[in-house]
Structures are given as structure tokens and as C-alpha cells.
Amino acid sequence: MSSTNSISMNRAHIEQLVRDSLRRQVGGMGRSRISGPNPLVVNISARHCHLSQSAVETLFGKGHQLTPKKWLYQEGQYAAEESVTLIGPRSRVISNLRILGPCRDFNQVELAYTDAISLGFDIPTRNSGDIKGTPGCMLMGPAGFLKMQEGVIRAAPHVHMAPEDAAFYGVENKSFMKLKIGGALGVTFDRIFVRVDPSFKLEVHIDTDEGNSCGFGPDVPCELVR
Amino acid sequence: MSSTNSISMNRAHIEQLVRDSLRRQVGGMGRSRISGPNPLVVNISARHCHLSQSAVETLFGKGHQLTPKKWLYQEGQYAAEESVTLIGPRSRVISNLRILGPCRDFNQVELAYTDAISLGFDIPTRNSGDIKGTPGCMLMGPAGFLKMQEGVIRAAPHVHMAPEDAAFYGVENKSFMKLKIGGALGVTFDRIFVRVDPSFKLEVHIDTDEGNSCGFGPDVPCELVR
Numbered sequence: 001m002s003s004t005n006s007i008s009m010n011r012a013h014i015e016q017l018v019r020d021s022l023r024r025q026v027g028g029m030g031r032s033r034i035s036g037p038n039p040l041v042v043n044i045s046a047r048h049c050h051l052s053q054s055a056v057e058t059l060f061g062k063g064h065q066l067t068p069k070k071w072l073y074q075e076g077q078y079a080a081e082e083s084v085t086l087i088g089p090r091s092r093v094i095s096n097l098r099i100l101g102p103c104r105d106f107n108q109v110e111l112a113y114t115d116a117i118s119l120g121f122d123i124p125t126r127n128s129g130d131i132k133g134t135p136g137c138m139l140m141g142p143a144g145f146l147k148m149q150e151g152v153i154r155a156a157p158h159v160h161m162a163p164e165d166a167a168f169y170g171v172e173n174k175s176f177m178k179l180k181i182g183g184a185l186g187v188t189f190d191r192i193f194v195r196v197d198p199s200f201k202l203e204v205h206i207d208t209d210e211g212n213s214c215g216f217g218p219d220v221p222c223e224l225v226r
Numbered sequence: 227m228s229s230t231n232s233i234s235m236n237r238a239h240i241e242q243l244v245r246d247s248l249r250r251q252v253g254g255m256g257r258s259r260i261s262g263p264n265p266l267v268v269n270i271s272a273r274h275c276h277l278s279q280s281a282v283e284t285l286f287g288k289g290h291q292l293t294p295k296k297w298l299y300q301e302g303q304y305a306a307e308e309s310v311t312l313i314g315p316r317s318r319v320i321s322n323l324r325i326l327g328p329c330r331d332f333n334q335v336e337l338a339y340t341d342a343i344s345l346g347f348d349i350p351t352r353n354s355g356d357i358k359g360t361p362g363c364m365l366m367g368p369a370g371f372l373k374m375q376e377g378v379i380r381a382a383p384h385v386h387m388a389p390e391d392a393a394f395y396g397v398e399n400k401s402f403m404k405l406k407i408g409g410a411l412g413v414t415f416d417r418i419f420v421r422v423d424p425s426f427k428l429e430v431h432i433d434t435d436e437g438n439s440c441g442f443g444p445d446v447p448c449e450l451v452r
Contacts (some may be wrong), residue, residue, distance in 0.1 A: 112438070113438040113439075113441060114340055114435075125410050125441065156411070157411070184382065184417065185351055185417060186415075186416035187415055189413055190406075190413060190414055191411060191412040209435060210439045212338070212343075212435040212439070213339075213435045213436045213438070213440075214439075
């Protein structure tokens with residue numbers, strides 16, 4: 001895991017360098033700014049779920065433990081080998097919904113709006129963990145079914161950061177920032193929810209709808225602004 | 227057609243009234259502004275194609291004329307009863323691709339980025355009509371196949387307006403404006419391409435990816451700014 005993390009850091013730094021260089025050369029973002037204490041990483045979250053250990057055992061069998069497949073940028077977080085099938089309210093299905101680990105103390109499915117349309121139901125935009133009153137769904141694993149009474153959301157776009165990043169940008173936990181995306185399809189996401197924790201690495205999470213709206217990729221300039 | 231258009235105008239005015247009212251009540255867009263000479267209409271374009279008369283005859287038979295099914299907001303433009311099947315480069319298919327009429331003198335398919343991903347190919351973002359060097363595809367109709375050598379694009383977001391609107395907003399043909407979308411998923415589209423023509427009614431066209439990124443709908447406040 002530590003070697004994977006060091007690769008991630010290198011990639012993050014390289015992307016930052018490319019973006020800084022592009023910005024200098026083509027003025028993509030309109031104005032330059034001094035980089036903060038940490039490189040800005042923007043990642044697109046594809047649909048996924050978080051499960052409790054109890055839910056994992058219902059779906060995969062008693063005593064089953066998730067197996068990390070790919071470590072994510074945030075320390076200790078991983079995409080698991082295991083995936084589930086999501087069954088929506090009209091028996092429409094999404095196969096191979098990835099599980100992110102480690103286990104949490106609640107079950108939550110995060111879909112893009114496009115996914116919700118294809119399943120034929122309406123989901124609210126919420127911050128992770130704020131699932132009260134949201135729609136439920138059925139999950140299917142190799143060992144059984146799990147009926148979720150609630151927990152299907154579209155995750156609000158957000159940024160993880162450490163206190164030193166918050167100080168640099170002049171923002172507080174639970175405030176909002178803007179993410180400016182350059183390029184031919186320039187878009188500014190005006191409401192990026194700020195989550196500050198000493199364990200967090202600076203990383204914006206947008207979903208596939210948001211990523212596709214602006215054609216986001218490693219060569220597209222981006223900037224976080226208050 | 228004229229009655230449909232007057233209904234559209236009414237709907238446009240009503241939406242504008244609702245937005246103005248919401249803005250006053252909840253301050254959704256942060257600041258109010260005096261409305262322009264015409265109400266702002268924002269429509270989400272689902273994937274579709276424009277065809278030449280010759281292409282229509284190849285796909286639907288000699289002498290076939292498109293049948294209007296639903297009149298669009300721009301004068302004389304319609305969604306046709308007829309649809310085609312699009313076959314992508316890996317034999318993946320999109321069924322019921324709607325044809326917009328009347329016929330043009332070139333063939334063009336407009337997809338969202340999500341559609342292009344599901345078909346498994348890469349499409350550039352272009353303004354309508356600017357299709358040189360873009361990917362092609364195969365279309366299938368009840369009377370035959372049409373091989374398009376080029377013409378598959380993601381349409382750049384754009385606004386149609388009359389000269390009086392351009393004067394009000396202080397913009398020129400082929401310049402760019404911003405479209406601010408309010409609500410919980412507030413987004414600003416920074417590069418809305420301006421198309422000015424005396425025949426145009428004020429209307430922004432964004433695609434389904436852009437619409438889904440911000441959860442756009444009739445009750446979501448929006449504002450066009452220079």
C-alpha cells in the first residue's frame with residue numbers, strides 16, 4: 001500500500017506540474033495563482049457502494065472480509081475485489097457495482113444521475129452519510145440478498161483537505177468552494193462541499209455526470225477557488 | 227404549428243416568472259437582474275441526428291419525407307416521427323436515435339459524452355456543422371444502411387438569440403457567454419457559444435451530460451451572463 005501511495009503522490013505532482021505548465025503556456029484558467037501546500041487532485045467517482053461488515057456477510061457469506069483490489073488516493077481507502085448487483089425499484093439492474101472499503105457502520109449506494117435515470121428512480125443529492133429518508137434498493141451478492149431501506153444517493157461534489165489546505169484556501173469545514181475546469185467545455189462547479197480532517201489528502205470528488213459534462217481528464221486545467 | 231409555438235412561448239414566460247419569483251424569494255442566484263427583451267429558455271438536447279433528404283431516402287425509401295412529431299422552440303424545427311439505429315465502431319448500438327427536421331445539406335449525429343462512452347469511441351466537441359475530420363458511424367433505417375464517413379460530434383453548448391438579445395446582453399455572434407445554474411448542484415457553464423440570427427428565439431442548448439451534472443429542471447434557477 002505504501003508503494004501505491006507514493007505512486008499516487010507522484011502522479012498527483014506530475015499532473016499538477018502539467019497543469020501549471022499548461023496554464024503558463026496557454027493561460028487556460030485566465031489567471032495564475034501560487035500553488036498551495038499540496039497538489040490539487042481531482043478524481044471522478046464512478047458509482048459505488050459502502051457497506052457494513054454485517055451487510056458484507058449477508059451478501060458474501062459469514063465471516064467474509066473485503067479484499068482490497070486497488071488503493072485509492074485517501075489513506076486506507078480501497079476499491080474491493082468484490083462487487084454486487086443493484087436491483088432498482090422497477091427490477092432494472094446495475095451489475096458489478098463496486099464496493100469501496102473498508103467497511104463503514106452504514107450502507108450507502110452512490111449513483112450518478114444518469115444511473116438513476118437508467119434505473120428509473122429519483123435520488124436526492126446528499127453528502128455522504130446523510131441518508132435519512134433517501135430511497136432504498138436491493139443488493140444481490142453470491143451468498144444472498146440485502147434489502148436497503150434507504151441509502152441510495154447522488155453524492156454532492158466535495159473536496160477532502162487537511163487543515164493546512166483549509167488555511168491556504170481560507171475555507172472552513174462544511175463550507176463551499178468552487179472548482180474551475182478549463183478547456184473547450186469550461187465549467188465552474190460552484191458548490192464543492194469542503195470536508196476538513198487532518199487525515200485527508202487534498203482531493204476533489206466529482207461524479208461521472210459532472211466529469212462528463214466538462215470532458216474532464218488529466219490534461220484539462222483545473223483550479224480550486226474560494 | 228403556430229398554436230404549438232404560442233404554447234411554447236407561454237411555457238417559456240411561465241418558467242421565467244417562476245424563476246424570477248424563486249430568485250426574489252430565496253435569492254437562488256445571489257443577485258437579481260432586470261429581465262431582457264425575451265424570456266430565457268434553457269433546453270436539454272438528447273442525442274439526435276440531422277440528415278440530408280438523400281440520407282432520409284437511403285434509410286426510409288425513395289421519396290420519403292420526414293413527418294413532424296413535435297415542434298421545437300426554434301421556429302420551423304421539429305423532432306420527426308422517424309428514428310434510426312446508430313451502429314458504432316465496435317458494433318455497439320443506440321436504438322431509436324431521433325431525427326430532427328427539416329433536412330439539412332449534411333448528416334450529423336449529436337451525442338452526449340456518456341453515449342460515446344457506451345458506444346466505445348471518442349468524439350470531439352464541435353459546433354453544429356463543423357464536422358470535418360470527426361468520426362463516422364453507420365445508420366440503419368427500415369429501407370437501408372447509410373455509412374457516414376464523418377459527422378459524429380458532441381455539440382458544444384450554445385445559445386440561439388436574436389440581435390435584440392445580443393444587444394441586451396452585450397455579446398456578438400460567435401462569442402462566448404456564461405450560463406449560471408443555481409440550486410444544490412450549482413454550476414456555471416463558462417463557454418456557451420453565442421449564435422445570433424434574426425430568426426432565432428432566445429434559447430440555450432445543453433446536452434444531457436451537462437443537464438445531469440447540475441440536476442437541471444424547470445424549477446432550477448438559471449441566468450445568462452456575459
